[in-house]
Amino acid sequence: DQQVKQNSPSLSVQEGRISILNCDYTNSMFDYFLWYKKYPAEGPTFLISISSIKDKNEDGRFTVFLNKSAKHLSLHIVPSQPGDSAVYFCAATAYSGAGSYQLTFGKGTKLSVIP
Amino acid sequence: DGGITQSPKYLFRKEGQNVTLSCEQNLNHDAMYWYRQDPGQGLRLIYYSQIVNDFQKGDIAEGYSVSREKKESFPLTVTSAQKNPTAFYLCASSIGPKGYGYTFGSGTRLTVV
Numbered sequence: 495d496q497q498v499k500q501n502s503p504s505l506s507v508q509e510g511r512i513s514i515l516n517c518d519y520t521n522s523m524f525d526y527f528l529w530y531k532k533y534p535a536e537g538p539t540f541l542i543s544i545s546s547i548k549d550k551n552e553d554g555r556f557t558v559f560l561n562k563s564a565k566h567l568s569l570h571i572v573p574s575q576p577g578d579s580a581v582y583f584c585a586a587t588a589y590s591g592a593g594s595y596q597l598t599f600g601k602g603t604k605l606s607v608i609p
Numbered sequence: 610d611g612g613i614t615q616s617p618k619y620l621f622r623k624e625g626q627n628v629t630l631s632c633e634q635n636l637n638h639d640a641m642y643w644y645r646q647d648p649g650q651g652l653r654l655i656y657y658s659q660i661v662n663d664f665q666k667g668d669i670a671e672g673y674s675v676s677r678e679k680k681e682s683f684p685l686t687v688t689s690a691q692k693n694p695t696a697f698y699l700c701a702s703s704i705g706p707k708g709y710g711y712t713f714g715s716g717t718r719l720t721v722v
Contacts, residue, residue, distance in 0.1 A: 500651075503649070530711075530713075535618075535697070535715075535716065535718065536715050536716065537613075537615075537699055537701075537713030537714050537715045537716050538652075538699070538711075538713050539713070540710065540711070540712075543710075583651065583652065596642075596654065596657065596667075597642075597711060599644075599651045599652040599653075600651055601649060601650060601651035602651050
């Protein structure tokens with residue numbers, strides 16, 4: 495059962511416009527959410543995160559919105575740039591027992607920003 | 610510079626052979642993780658370790674083994690029992706039991722021929 499879902503495998507956006515990447519989750523115990531950016535043949539790099547006690551977090555061109563009642567979060571990139579073209583993973587964390595927490599990842603959305 | 614080093618970047622092995630992927634970190638992180646990435650599958654957790662000499666199975670541990678004899682090192686062995694070993698393997702670490710704030714290595718692409 496997939497607990498973190500990214501239903502759009504790919505997204506194409508014109509340079510300068512807004513990119514909106516969506517993520518849904520099913521586990522109500524998730525208390526922290528993150529977005530990672532990944533280029534081919536490289537490890538993911540942390541982009542932005544949000545705690546479950548907030549509904550918005552902004553960092554430069556990147557904003558993450560959290561709607562707990564809908565179990566939905568989204569990443570907005572404004573304005574989109576060609577260098578933003580990558581795969582974006584949504585991830586969530588919850589207590590997994592024995593004093594440990596784990597990140598659960600979605601399958602990713604490939605963003606292509608067209609010049 | 611602190612970070613995670615995975616080696617080698619590309620690895621080729623014959624079917625039926627065991628192979629060990631290296632992961633070393635100098636971030637002084639307690640927790641380390643191994644993930645596997647397949648096309649369209651996202652990142653799936655193989656094994657994780659919160660402290661030295663202790664590790665737990667993730668979602669797809671069958672056919673894999675790990676050790677954590679040192680805080681800095683978390684090698685992954687892909688055994689001949691793993692039915693589909695060809696994949697991109699990622700190692701990560703985090704500062705403590707709270708799993709957010711992972712730092713990832715650059716990955717190892719394993720191809721079994």
